[in-house]
Amino acid sequence: MLIRVDPSDPLPLHEQLARGIRASIIDGRLAGGERLPAARDLAASVGVNMHTVLHAYRRLRDEGLIELHRGRGAVVLVRLGGHGALAGAIHDLVDEAKARDIGEPALLALISEAYRWAPGAPPTGVRRPPTTR
Amino acid sequence: MLIRVDPSDPLPLHEQLARGIRASIIDGRLAGGERLPAARDLAASVGVNMHTVLHAYRRLRDEGLIELHRGRGAVVLVRLGGHGALAGAIHDLVDEAKARDIGEPALLALISEAYRWAPGAPPTGVRRPPTTR
DNA sequence: CGAGTTGTGCGCATAAAGATAGAACAATAC
DNA sequence: GTATTGTTCTATCTTTATGCGCACAACTCG
Known part of the structure; x- marks a missing residue:
């Protein structure tokens, strides 16, 4: 999980985070079932607020890439x-x-x-499996 | 050019305009070479500011769908x-x-x-033919 | 040329988004 | 039970986006 963000980049921080993680998931650097660092940890290591990381996590969840659970953290979905x-x-x-x-x-x-x-399928908005909330 | 905008729609007005025109161009309702109404006219007929229309026009130009020239107006590109x-x-x-x-x-x-x-091709940003500026 | 047309630039006001902070809370794992 | 970890809530601040009005410059056409 080597992720860096650039505050001078016009792209929002949470989007930069999401991109980095998304890329890692898609190309396999992050395998299905693997767990992402806790939001607080990643936030500290990257130098942003926890909410910003969670914003990115939530986005990835809405995209169906990860699973998010209290106490369990963020886990990469397998999606066969x-x-x-x-x-x-x-x-x-x-x-x-x-x-x-x-x-x-x-x-x-x-x-x-x-x-x-x-x-x-989805006429508008995003699909969230009930198990995820 | 039958376009309507809904101010209550969370989508920005210029984006609504761009979508409507883009759709017309793609499905052929607007042929290549055809000229779009002057920004002032369309603005008046739709009930928004001229700049809002021009914002949409500029976006479509950046997407390579139309050409934009002072005094000449907006013309749909042919893109064979x-x-x-x-x-x-x-x-x-x-x-x-x-x-x-x-x-x-x-x-x-x-x-x-x-x-x-x-x-x-384009590593970043947008491609604008020199003839367009 | 000269008048009319048409997009452009500049500035401004308001709305929305982005980011942060702190605190309390509820599942979950150990 | 205790520590972990995402969730929710309120609040503040900064930045960006949006939309508008006015003056201007390039272009077209008679």
């Missing part, structure tokens, strides 16, 4: 065939977008648009 | 084989994500992450 299966498709799409010189904000906007049109 | 070709891939990805019960914020986060890793 979950994000892993999507990774390929995402990678291809990003390559395609870059080849066409489409910037990140544009791509995100297009996808966000597509998400709103397409029929399917 | 541009976004159109991506549409399929995006649609598939969104379907896949919804099937796996992955919410929009989570999907966007994953893609944003992938964008940062992958090698390719």
